[in-house]
Amino acid sequence: MILIDGHNLVPKIKGLSLSMEDDEMALIQILSEYTRLTRKKLEVYFDKAPIDKSGTRKFGFITAHFVREGSTADEAIIQRIRKMGRKARNVKVISSDQHILRQVQACQAETLTSDLFAKEIEKVLASSPGGGKPDPQKMSDLEIENWLNLFKNNNSQKD
Numbered sequence: 327m328i329l330i331d332g333h334n335l336v337p338k339i340k341g342l343s344l345s346m347e348d349d350e351m352a353l354i355q356i357l358s359e360y361t362r363l364t365r366k367k368l369e370v371y372f373d374k375a376p377i378d379k380s381g382t383r384k385f386g387f388i389t390a391h392f393v394r395e396g397s398t399a400d401e402a403i404i405q406r407i408r409k410m411g412r413k414a415r416n417v418k419v420i421s422s423d424q425h426i427l428r429q430v431q432a433c434q435a436e437t438l439t440s441d442l443f444a445k446e447i448e449k450v451l452a453s454s455p456g457g458g459k460p461d462p463q464k465m466s467d468l469e470i471e472n473w474l475n476l477f478k479n480n481n482s483q484k485d
Contacts, residue, residue: 327367327368328367328417328418328420330357330369330419331371331421332353332390332399334422334423338441342356350390357370357388359454361386361387363450368389369389369390370390371403372390375392375393407435410433412434414430419435420439421437422440427439
């Protein structure tokens with residue numbers, strides 16, 4: 327399993343920026359294609375979620391944690407690793423935040439910087455037949471339903 331500090335990874339991915347209105351969903355879309363190709367399970371953590379948008383959502387092989395304001399993704403990742411105990415050895419944590427990396431290494435978790443993971447994603451996507459572009463025919467019914475619900479919820483909140 328891979329745990330990702332989402333806002334730390336966003337600026338490392340070509341075409342994404344923290345200034346984008348929906349940078350979290352753009353990253354999840356890229357990670358969805360990565361998980362489809364690698365079959366790896368991911369958990370991605372984003373902080374500063376407004377209370378009405380905080381919580382956990384599933385997107386295929388991805389579990390996205392939207393950490394409410396007042397707490398941080400860093401704290402959530404560190405707590406998740408600590409709760410795993412010995413199982414933390416089987417987890418890779420992606421962040422460039424040295425505090426997170428030190429804390430999870432102390433629990434025996436593997437670490438990788440966001441820069442290096444972004445390069446791994448790029449390599450995996452580039453080697454796919456579609457060149458890394460999501461193939462809607464390969465999305466599961468659950469993934470399609472999650473996307474439709476997300477867009478429906480976002481549109482109803484803008485009215």
